Amino acid sequence: MVILSINAGSSTLKFGVHDIEHGIAQPAALTGSIEGLEPGGHLSLSWRSGGQVHREQPDVDGHAEPFHVALQTLQRLLQEQRAGRTLQAIAHRVVHGGASFRQAVKVDAAILHTLSDLAPLAPLHQPHNIDGILALGRAFPDVPQIACFDTAFHADLPEEEYLFALPQALGQQGIRRYGFHGLSYQSVSQTLARFSQRAAGRVVMAHLGNGASLCGMLDGKSRATTMGFSALDGLMMGTRCGAIDAGVLLHLLAQGWDHARLEALLYRQSGLLGVSGISADMRQLRASDDPNAQLAIRLFGYRVVRETAAVAACIGGLDALVFTGGIGEHDQLLRADVCDRLAFLGVALDHDKNSTADGTQVVPVHSKSSQAEVWVIPTDEARMAAQIAADLLRQ
């Protein structure tokens, strides 16, 4: 069996072609991303197969929809690689499953409708996830499309974690904490379990990418997480501010800000980009000597420390801390800053080991004397989605 995994975002479409052997999704035989899907962006395709990396610039005529060109490019690549003919399913990462979906589902018209209703709760993600399902449904009409939700991993959060302190009628309408990055947490916790017995204990995972969140787990199950009703809560991110005093929003509303302006502020103009005024990308901030770039990095690390301690408190302590996501896997300075400040929780980093971890493999980075283990583990959301889809098809 072969499953194509799709993670369609606002600027990138990431894909992986996974063989399923004896029910287990294998690392992608063909993997890649199409970048530059945002308005005015420059489309570029990069893909890896058999250890070789290929790059190309798809031809785009000025009027073509970037998403359409990306899809044609992907279809062509699948044909060339003979992967398209054998597809058994297409697994889509869908960020928000709301109260309706506690686990993955095979998509039909009614389900698409429900997913569309959730789009305002994840405006950076859900519309693109849905576009991906529609486009691949047209391209491969006979192949089942499976929606794999970021929220599903957190479906059993305890009541005191998922309830907001609002009148209960609102909670009953579905206004509650859902939590996100679930495919990543599930992938990384399965990997941790292969390497460390601490996976059965009190684990805090830090998914620090363009979006960023933490998850506190007991025995591999989500018990606390920083993202909430939407993917805005919790940590500071590339362009999102994370947790913010709701009084600020009331104040801006009273000043005449409308929904569209607030949404743009909270989702697209804040975070590393907003504070630095330079970039949402940690690599560019590291390379800059502008004091505002350094300030943005400091705020980012500070918030990770603050929230890690809070999440550790919710799960009763810390047996292991795991870094993943683009920043978590690659930014050794950020890991060092965070771990040094978490010494009070029994975290002691081995700085030499930390400097070798670059997201290509699983690396323990704690020192011998550390009470808590610290790991850098590359996430594989695509393989996780393929696995979830394979499991669903077998049911």
Ligand SMILES: Nc1ncnc2c1ncn2[C@@H]1O[C@H](COP(=O)(O)OP(=O)(O)O)[C@@H](O)[C@H]1O
């Ligand atoms: N070598 C690196 N050093 C520091 N940060 C990095 C590095 N590579 C990637 N990043 C950060 O990771 C982010 C992308 O994270 P990723 O988890 O891949 O994001 P996405 O949410 O798009 O899946 C980039 O925006 C950048 O901030």
Ligand SMILES: CC(=O)OP(=O)(O)O
């Ligand atoms: C939920 C979320 O923020 O996802 P991403 O990190 O892909 O933006």
Ligand SMILES: [Mg+2]
């Ligand atoms: Mg991500």
